[in-house]
Amino acid sequence: MSVSRILLGLLEPSSQHGYVLRRRYDEWFGTSRPLKSAQVYATLNRLDRDGLISLAGVAAGVGPDRRVYAISEAGVVELDRWLDEPDVPEVTASRKVLFAKVLIALSSGRPAEPMLDRQRQAHLARMRELRVQRQSGDLLGQLDADFEMYHLDADLRWIDGAAARLNRLAALVNAAPDPAAAVPGTHGARQENR
Amino acid sequence: MILKASNLAIRFGQTVALRDADVAISPGEIVAIMGPSGSGKSTLLHVLAGILRPEHGEVHLDEQRIDNLSDSRRSRLRLRSFGFVLQFGDLVPELSLRENVELPLRLLSAPRAEARTRSRELLRQLEVDDLADRRPGQVSGGQAQRAAVARALVHRPSVIFADEPTGALDSAAGEVVLDALTGLARKEGSAVVMVTHEARVAAYADRTVFLRDGRVAA
DSSP states (O other): OOHHHHHHHHHSSSOEEHHHHHHHHHHHHOSSSOOOHHHHHHHHHHHHHTTSEEEEEEOSSSSGGGEEEEEOHHHHHHHHHHHHSOOOOOOOHHHHHHHHHHHHHHHTTOOSHHHHHHHHHHHHHHHHHHHHHHHHSOHHHHHHHHHHHHHHHHHHHHHHHHHHTHHHHHHHHHHOSSHHHHHHHHHHHHHHHO | OOEEEEEEEEEETTEEEEEEEEEEEOTTOEEEEEOSTTSSHHHHHHHHTTSSOOSEEEEEETTEEOTTSOHHHHHHHHHHHEEEEOTTOOOOTTSOHHHHHHHHHHHTTOOHHHHHHHHHHHHHHTTOGGGTTSOGGGSOHHHHHHHHHHHHHTTOOSEEEEESTTTTSOHHHHHHHHHHHHHHHHHHTOEEEEEOSOHHHHTTSSEEEEEETTEEOO
């Protein structure tokens, strides 16, 4: 999540204190990982240094909470660019861990099926939590829960697909004569098994 | 345990559909059964519900063994103690939604007034009371499925069996049906055993039993 671009976007409608920005950020995006004050002020300092925002005034009192920032023209241009540019479709690193675990388990002669079963149950448990959260939440909370649920659902489909092809995958992984040869072979297996 | 099955095994010809399957359901618990196609999900549901008789193993409902009862006694037990929600509702097309919902109580010889009051209340809670006099063919799939949920609950069964209850619905209509099924079952204390291939449906359950090749894998 690009915290700096989000803060830029939150600053566009009107100049704000860092405190207000952090509160709005947490309300919209911070349910699982709220923003720390230090991160807000470090980000604002960086945006200021890069000319994307500027200090618009200092309210009475002391401390960084009192500084009011405004977006600059360069900041609006950068915000436009960020919003217009599609994100690179990618799978996060943590999701790739399961893929790695399956290959490592198979190549070391360990059974991968129980591992996939445990992961499936862990995913389903998280989906149950999200469903409860979704039921009691407002629209923002519901969409937030939906986002995670659909991703977990995709993971589960992958788990089922992998579980159905473990024997072929094990044969392929263990047929590799050496670690160097396993890389292209594995890639080929994924293509073949799709 | 309200429902307990142990060492279940059944074959269809050369195909082993269930082997050494153990399942225990607590009163009021909602359990999803998942697994790949052909893993034995629907077979397990049918054996637990007394529709199919296992070749090996036992099924107990509230301490009473039910798998060895005669066909007629199992049929009577299903009517009294179980409710069913199937993928396509399976309401009687010639009857109105209200008459469909009343049907289990009428078959159990409940007074007509009691059946009428109870069905009206359930149809109201499921927000299809204004469609009570329409036939299944005159309402949407989601509305018919809500009536099927009412029919499954009307006689306050110990266990409701649901086989892909939202399989024929879009996701929004499916959520309404699942909210209704699980919400009302919890309120009335009925356990639910639900076969599904969708994780989002299984997320309505308290836990998931995963089948692979006729065995309980997790």
